[in-house]
Amino acid sequence: MAAVGYRPYFSAGLKEWIFTTDHKKIGIMYGVTSLIFFLIAGLSALAVRMELYQPGLQYMSEDTYNQALTVHGVIMQFWWAVGIWSSFGNYLLPLMIGARDVAFPRLNALSYWFFFAASVLAIITLLPGNHIKMMWTGYPPFSLNDNAGPVAFYTLIIHLLGASSLASAINLVVTNLTMRAPGITLKKMNLFLHSFLAMNVIQILGVPALAGAVTMLLMDKYFQTAFFDPTRGGDPLLYQNLFWFYSHPVVYVMILPAFGLISEMIATFSRREIFGKTSMIFAIWGIAILGFMVWIHHMFTSGVPDWIRILFSYTTVLIGVPTGIKIFNWIFTLYKGSIRFTAPMLYTLSAIFMFLIGGLTGIPLGLPAFDIAVHDSHFVVAHFHYVLGMALTLAAFGGFHYWYPKFTGRMYSELWAKIALVLIMIGSNLFYFLQFIVGLEGMPRRYADYPAIDSWIRLHELQTYGAMILGFGILVAVANLILSTKLGKKADGNPWQSPSLEWLVPSPPPPHNFDKIPHMPEDWDPYNYEWLEKQHKKQ
């Protein structure tokens, strides 16, 4: 299977990068764009945190604060939490299924350039005069108000991202279902592939609802329609329903791929197949389906009838069951394993425990009797920063380290990766755990300023310190990843000794991935580590 003598795919000229249809190059472009925006959104979060350090407005006006928070929300959601998975999906999916590229390579390039166009628009909104100050949710009637900023930008950004996501999702689903090499059955597919399949199906079903919502918003604001304007017979809650019909499932678009990565890394570093793989697959689809039936919990205090709130509280807490199954299966994968504490494994374990805290604090938010006091408080913010902020980011950074030799042909510095993780864990827990407490004490969300209640001041101070440590940890991790492309040791083709197909090609892979489409034998399985050892013995 090995191909020797090719120039690595990434040593290409600028022109080749721009006009490429190679899934690996597109994956790298997604990843770099995503990371740059991750750092921008991170900096805006630090600005927000600095402002909250003390009550009163020290560093910025309310409008600047609102804009910084909007930038943080929109960019973290769409460029990082969703965008980064386009990178992993594009790069790894064809390799894992033994294909030379995705099903529609040109469409894939188009997806990226839509994403790029949205990125340019997002940068333009950072310029003075174009500031959007309506938070990432953009609820009307506020977003119809001039105070919100240029809504047209927001709408176009969402449309470009939506087109990008839809094209990419269809592409990857088709690739996954039709282009698997002989011997890779649905049951033998990596859990990574299963979670990306479910994630892309959610995108295909959900994106149209959001696209519809923002289109109506655009028409309300600029073409005098009245979908959401109550003074002319519209209903602002219609927007919330459409918005959350996509934007709740989208949290599973963000977290399911993270689950996929966690499964890969847990299996490889325990040298064992995932415990209860079949139930893992059912759990993924259970989450995907239930995910479409819970959106009202974002509207528990919005004036919808009480019986709907109760109905959706049951569906919401039931999501805890499949996610619980996944966590228990991961833990039992460790049982009787041979566990190696490499940096990606430590990132993965951290991700699981951060997710556990995030998940346990998500359950009460599904209980109206609890939510009534903390809806739109910092408790909610802390909850989704544990799940989407930290579990997702730790899984993604774990993935960066795990596949680093595959992407670049070199190894990262193990020591610095671990130092970065320690900083990230100390900073994030100091930050987000105290955010739960200030939320329980009633601190409302999206406040540039707050009254001088003693416990709030102390909690905000400590949170700001935590955020600084977290930011520094991320910086160390990113610096390590960047510097190791030059300083890292040359990596072996399969440093983790995994039988998963992407590791059976050289690192970095040749431009066409496989000289010959592989035929996977009966006894092969992406998690069958014995099989790989037998192959070594045969040679």
Added chain:
Amino acid sequence: MKEILAYPANYWQTMYEIWLFISVVIYLVVFLPAAYFLIKYRYRKGVNEKAQEVKESKALEVLWTIIPTIVVIYLATHSFAFYRIQRNAPENALEIKVTAFMWGWEFEYPNGKKVYSFFNSVVNPETNVYLKPEEVNDMFKAYIPEDTPIKVLCTSRDVIHSFYVHPAKVTEDCVPGRITHLWFQINQQGDYWVFCREYCGTQHSKMAAVLKVVPKGEFEKWLNQGVQSNNPSDKQNL
């Protein structure tokens, strides 16, 4: 029942304690075995170089599907029972109409008396820093009788706001074109915060009001004093 500061916060408190207990138990149920496995089955040269064969266990799978299902359904049902009380005001509740606007609150009492609270009436006009609730001018405070259930009917004049009564731990959005409701009762005299909980623009973070809880007799006296200079036509002068 003086020891409880405000209703229906006591129900929230119970729900919170039940959830916290269950969460800590679940966390330990996951964490302790994980920690044990991580130490026991760590890679050691010559001792634990290879993973051992493990049989799939249907019993375990069923166990950790059914028990969490029972736990979450129990929690949701408990919440259902509490929520009925938290949402439905007692029959004898005093009704107050609240209208939110960018950025302030209008309180209208049954006899037509109105109180306005603006974003700049809760801050020090020179430094723009929040005052303590007791430092806010009484003119801008909504008086609330002690030990009396209050039903708030809420709506908005412009964008969506959310009426959050800090001590009572209840919040409900104020949506233009709709009337929403919530209730609370405060059992101790004093000044308490109301915050806007739904993002509404520049002064969102200053869109607070103060509830002044006074004995019933004093409240009656205040209610019948009539409206002083605090009326809508003065809004521009503030």
